[in-house]
Amino acid sequence: MYFHSIDFAIFLPLVFLLYWFGCKQAIRPQNILIVVASYVFYGWWDWRFLGLILFSTAVDYFVAQFIDRSSNKKQQKIWLWVSLTTNLGLLGVFKYFNFFIANFTQAFRLMGYDFQPTSLEIILPVGISFYTFQTLSYTIDVYRGKLKATNNWFAFSAYVSFFPQLVAGPIERATHLLPQFLNAREFKAEKAVDGLRQILWGLVKKIVIADNCAEYANQIFNNSADYSGSTLLLGSVFFAFQIYGDFSGYSDIAIGVSRLFGFDLMRNFAYPYFSRDIAEFWRRWHISLSTWFRDYLYIPLGGSRGSKLSAFRNTVIIFLVSGFWHGANWTFIVWGAFHALLFIPLLFSGQHRSHLNNPADGKRLPDLKTLLQMILTFSLVSLTWVFFRASSLDQAWQILTTIFSFSQFFPLQLLPFDLLLTLLVFIILEWIGRTAPHPLAHLAIGWPRPLRITLYMVLVLLLVYFAGTPQEFIYFQF
Amino acid sequence: MRAFLIRFVSFVLLLLVLASLLDWLISYRYRQRTDLIAGEFVVWNDIYAGNIQTDYVIYGSSRAWVQFNPAQFIDSLGQTAYNLGVDGQNFHMQHLRHLELLRHNAAPKNIILSLDLFSLEKNIYLYNETQYLPYQLFNTNILKYRSQYVNHKPALHFIPLLRYAGRKQVIGEAFEKVVIDKNQIRIKGYMGQEREWTAEADTVLAQLQPFAIPIDDGMKLLFENFLQEMKRKQVNVVLVNPPEYVGGQGHITNRNEILAYYAAQAKRFGFPFLDYSGLPLCLEKTNFYNSSHLNARGATLFTAIFLQELKKEKAIHAAKHPSP
Numbered sequence: 111m112y113f114h115s116i117d118f119a120i121f122l123p124l125v126f127l128l129y130w131f132g133c134k135q136a137i138r139p140q141n142i143l144i145v146v147a148s149y150v151f152y153g154w155w156d157w158r159f160l161g162l163i164l165f166s167t168a169v170d171y172f173v174a175q176f177i178d179r180s181s182n183k184k185q186q187k188i189w190l191w192v193s194l195t196t197n198l199g200l201l202g203v204f205k206y207f208n209f210f211i212a213n214f215t216q217a218f219r220l221m222g223y224d225f226q227p228t229s230l231e232i233i234l235p236v237g238i239s240f241y242t243f244q245t246l247s248y249t250i251d252v253y254r255g256k257l258k259a260t261n262n263w264f265a266f267s268a269y270v271s272f273f274p275q276l277v278a279g280p281i282e283r284a285t286h287l288l289p290q291f292l293n294a295r296e297f298k299a300e301k302a303v304d305g306l307r308q309i310l311w312g313l314v315k316k317i318v319i320a321d322n323c324a325e326y327a328n329q330i331f332n333n334s335a336d337y338s339g340s341t342l343l344l345g346s347v348f349f350a351f352q353i354y355g356d357f358s359g360y361s362d363i364a365i366g367v368s369r370l371f372g373f374d375l376m377r378n379f380a381y382p383y384f385s386r387d388i389a390e391f392w393r394r395w396h397i398s399l400s401t402w403f404r405d406y407l408y409i410p411l412g413g414s415r416g417s418k419l420s421a422f423r424n425t426v427i428i429f430l431v432s433g434f435w436h437g438a439n440w441t442f443i444v445w446g447a448f449h450a451l452l453f454i455p456l457l458f459s460g461q462h463r464s465h466l467n468n469p470a471d472g473k474r475l476p477d478l479k480t481l482l483q484m485i486l487t488f489s490l491v492s493l494t495w496v497f498f499r500a501s502s503l504d505q506a507w508q509i510l511t512t513i514f515s516f517s518q519f520f521p522l523q524l525l526p527f528d529l530l531l532t533l534l535v536f537i538i539l540e541w542i543g544r545t546a547p548h549p550l551a552h553l554a555i556g557w558p559r560p561l562r563i564t565l566y567m568v569l570v571l572l573l574v575y576f577a578g579t580p581q582e583f584i585y586f587q588f
Numbered sequence: 589m590r591a592f593l594i595r596f597v598s599f600v601l602l603l604l605v606l607a608s609l610l611d612w613l614i615s616y617r618y619r620q621r622t623d624l625i626a627g628e629f630v631v632w633n634d635i636y637a638g639n640i641q642t643d644y645v646i647y648g649s650s651r652a653w654v655q656f657n658p659a660q661f662i663d664s665l666g667q668t669a670y671n672l673g674v675d676g677q678n679f680h681m682q683h684l685r686h687l688e689l690l691r692h693n694a695a696p697k698n699i700i701l702s703l704d705l706f707s708l709e710k711n712i713y714l715y716n717e718t719q720y721l722p723y724q725l726f727n728t729n730i731l732k733y734r735s736q737y738v739n740h741k742p743a744l745h746f747i748p749l750l751r752y753a754g755r756k757q758v759i760g761e762a763f764e765k766v767v768i769d770k771n772q773i774r775i776k777g778y779m780g781q782e783r784e785w786t787a788e789a790d791t792v793l794a795q796l797q798p799f800a801i802p803i804d805d806g807m808k809l810l811f812e813n814f815l816q817e818m819k820r821k822q823v824n825v826v827l828v829n830p831p832e833y834v835g836g837q838g839h840i841t842n843r844n845e846i847l848a849y850y851a852a853q854a855k856r857f858g859f860p861f862l863d864y865s866g867l868p869l870c871l872e873k874t875n876f877y878n879s880s881h882l883n884a885r886g887a888t889l890f891t892a893i894f895l896q897e898l899k900k901e902k903a904i905h906a907a908k909h910p911s912p
Contacts (some may be wrong), residue, residue, distance in 0.1 A: 116743040116750075130589060299592040306596070563599065570603060571610070577754030 111154035113363045114316055121151065126370055130297055137294055141264040144291075144371070148273035152236070159235035162200065167270045169196045170245040171263060174252040178259035186253055193249040197242045204238055209438030237277030239435060243402055245270055248284035250406055257285050265291040274367040278360045280378040280398035287375070295372030305369030307550040307566075312362030314569055318576040319536055320355030322529055323348040330524065331499050334509050339518035342509050343492075349499045350492040351533055354383060357396070362548055381544045383491070383537075384469045386483035388452040389462035391491060399435070403428050414457060425457060426450045436498070441506060445497035452490060468545055532576070607749035614752055615722035617762035624761060626650070626675035627774040628719040634670070634777075635685070636723060640693045644669035646777070647682050648702025655830050655882050656702065657891045658776035664895040665902075669700075671777030676715040679707045679811055684733040686814070691729070698824045700898075704880065705846050708811060710804035712738050718758055721751055780884030783877035793836055793879055800842045803849070815857040826901060827854045827861040831870045831890055836879025860901050867893065 111117050125147045133139035153160050173193040177186045202210075218225065248269070251257040260266050269288045275281075330337055330345030337345065361378035368375045382394035392400050404413075408428045414421040426447070433446020456462040469484060470476040476484065493510070500506035543549025554562045622630045634640055644667060646656045652673025661669035672685055689696070714737040724730040724745050731745040744751040752759060773779070818825045827850055837843065847863060854861030867890070869875045875886030882890055 116741055116747075297589050297592075299589070302592055303595075563602070566599070567603060567606060571606070574607075574749055574753045575756065575759065 111151050141268045144268040148271035151273040155236050167267050170249045171266050174249050174259035177252050190253045197246050201242050206438045240279045243281045274364040280376050290373050301369050305366040308362045308366035308548045311548045311550045312359040315355040315359030317573050320352045323352035327352050338520035339513045339515050341523040343513050346492045346496050349495050383488050385487045386465045389456045390465040441497045448494045611748040614762050619722045622773050623768045625716050625719045630774045631777045635688050638692050640670045642670045643667035644698045645696040646671045646700045648673045650675045651704045651830050652702035654781050655887045657778050660891045687729050700826045702828050708803045708807040709801050780887050782884050785873040789878045796839045798841050819857045825859045829863040831864045831867050833876045833879040834870045
């Protein structure tokens with residue numbers, strides 16, 4: 111069930127009313143309802159994979175209890191490995207099996223051994239990378255003693271399958287979200303209203319920005335050999351906005367929906383395209399994933415402590431793994447590698463934490479230096495998206511070589527003025543609202559109510575007018 | 589919570605009011621574009637305004653609306669006719685037009701049902717589907733008939749403005765300023781095609797490989813039920829296979845089977861079936877603009893021939909059923 115579907119527009123109010131009025135504000139029935147609703151939500155795509163979520167939930171629920179009960183560190187470690195092997199094993203089979211088989215085959219062929227391995231017709235379960243990481247965070251935190259294992263099955267099931275963020279995050283930590291399922295929720299109108307605003311803004315990002323950019327990005331990337339460098343560059347910019355609108359829009363809707371049910375999810379995007387360097391970009395882009403890797407991979411590896419070599423190694427690992435997390439294709443790994451290359455100089459020069467505040471903090475407009483930094487960072491990010499979007503490394507190479515060829519100076523073969531104007535307005539609105547979790551939390555808040563309502567109406571009507579060809583959320587495939 | 593719900597419901601209601609107003613405006617404007625979609629809005633507007641009070645109605649696809657000229661009915665029979673042929677639609681959607689006609693107009697007494705070999709073929713995608721947009725809000729007939737095609741959701745019939753979501757072209761056309769050429773408007777549903785047979789039509793014909801048209805059982809049932817109902821209501825139905833260019837008649841391998849089915853059903857319900865695919869005018873490309881459509885010249889010739897036959901049929905019918 112997509113957030114931007116009629117099905118969801120019916121599903122959400124129904125669950126909302128049942129949750130607040132049908133469950134008598136009792137925790138257990140509310141949690142049971144969330145689990146049922148989440149399974150319906152997920153089963154709408156493919157009910158066959160519900161068993162996988164249930165299995166993953168059961169494994170981590172019991173493993174965490176065994177870890178908690180055991181006072182023997184060795185035993186605890188064995189149980190942790192059971193969880194890691196099971197969860198990463200599922201991910202490996204469903205997401206990476208054919209990739210590894212294909213690459214092993216190729217490697218053996220290069221060594222002179224030719225064989226025909228069996229490749230499986232595996233369907234990737236929607237959101238498997240997200241809920242797998244979420245359950246892992248729970249078991250690891252229990253193992254680390256940061257969290258007591260819960261013996262509340264429904265609360266834990268609700269934590270794993272919570273429908274707003276089940277299929278595309280934000281990837282929540284058990285320390286943050288699980289206690290919310292264990293405690294009573296209180297309805298706060300202000301929070302719910304802000305949730306609705308965030309849903310509206312998320313829909314604008316998805317429907318107006320992402321889906322419309324997708325039409326051009328798809329056209330350009332799917333026929334990249336036919337376009338000049340200038341047009342391909344425009345295509346990479348469109349894709350940059352497509353993926354941002356798509357993914358951050360989804361996160362906004364997920365966070366907004368959760369707020370309607372009294373939950374707070376972590377922030378996932380913080381205006382990443384206003385970043386002044388790559389390090390800042392990674393503090394603002396897919397925050398729940400980058401902090402997950404930081405806490406469960408980078409720091410255990412040693413982080414930036416120790417020698418420069420180990421810091422270099424750890425940084426490369428985390429970026430490569432991050433790339434590989436997105437998909438079983440070399441394009442994602444190279445995408446991660448490029449980001450590592452852009453990040454490492456900042457790390458070694460000690461400048462990776464030089465932009466911790468908001469850009470042009472306290473000012474209306476950025477100064478020239480900030481503006482140039484933002485443009486440069488955005489340009490680099492857009493170029494790396496070429497690897498992310500291309501179907502193969504060959505295609506990415508073809509696109510990048512064309513972009514850096516003389517045809518960069520050719521006139522644009524596509525120039526959708528209405529879309530460029532829409533993007534300009536979107537950037538301005540995001541800039542104005544950059545200090546708030548989402549622009550509508552800032553924009554128009556001080557306005558008289560009729561004006562504010564008019565703005566929301568206009569946004570809804572824009573959704574109707576601009577609704578492009580409905581596109582799937584890109585991150586569902588991850 | 590109560591205050592929140594009241595505020596939210598008020599917002600939604602306000603939004604619905606605004607959406608309804610915009611829906612009405614877009615639908616109203618779009619319906620005026622009689623130059624689009626083969627002029628279908630002329631016919632739909634007449635149907636919904638209850639303007640079709642004629643002695644004869646002509647049903648069918650494009651082979652109806654470009655080939656039967658209602659003006660000739662007055663001259664020849666002294667009776668009125670309206671051509672309800674709907675471009676590119678099979679019998680399923682022609683039947684929808686029939687139902688809408690019944691809902692807003694007096695029931696017809698005489699129906700000329702123009703058939704073609706594709707009439708009973710089931711389609712997955714609906715051709716020219718935007719013609720239904722201005723009329724489909726809360727219209728259960730359109731909902732029922734459209735829902736048999738892919739990518740169609742019932743909510744589009746009940747939530748104002750939703751069906752226009754993302755249809756920038758439709759909204760643009762609705763508000764586009766155009767001067768519509770009055771000679772290019774369907775009159776009584778008919779518009780003769782001032783076109784000639786071209787080299788392209790020859791190429792298309794030459795490249796056409798033999799094929800069979802799958803006939804859908806559900807469509808056959810609908811067709812037979814329609815004939816049965818007309819019989820029960822004592823409506824005079826004349827089934828017609830209009831002229832086809834002789835050079836294009838051999839490509840459909842189950843052509844004889846389909847025509848035999850029409851003839852059998854006509855006999856079963858006691859209606860005449862007139863097959864004009866063997867007329868001498870079918871030998872001349874000058875009467876056609878492609879192998880299955882007569883041009884204006886051919887249509888005039890054909891309508892005249894058809895009306896002569898209709899007179900005979902009427903005489904036979906009158907002899908069989910003398911008025912008291």
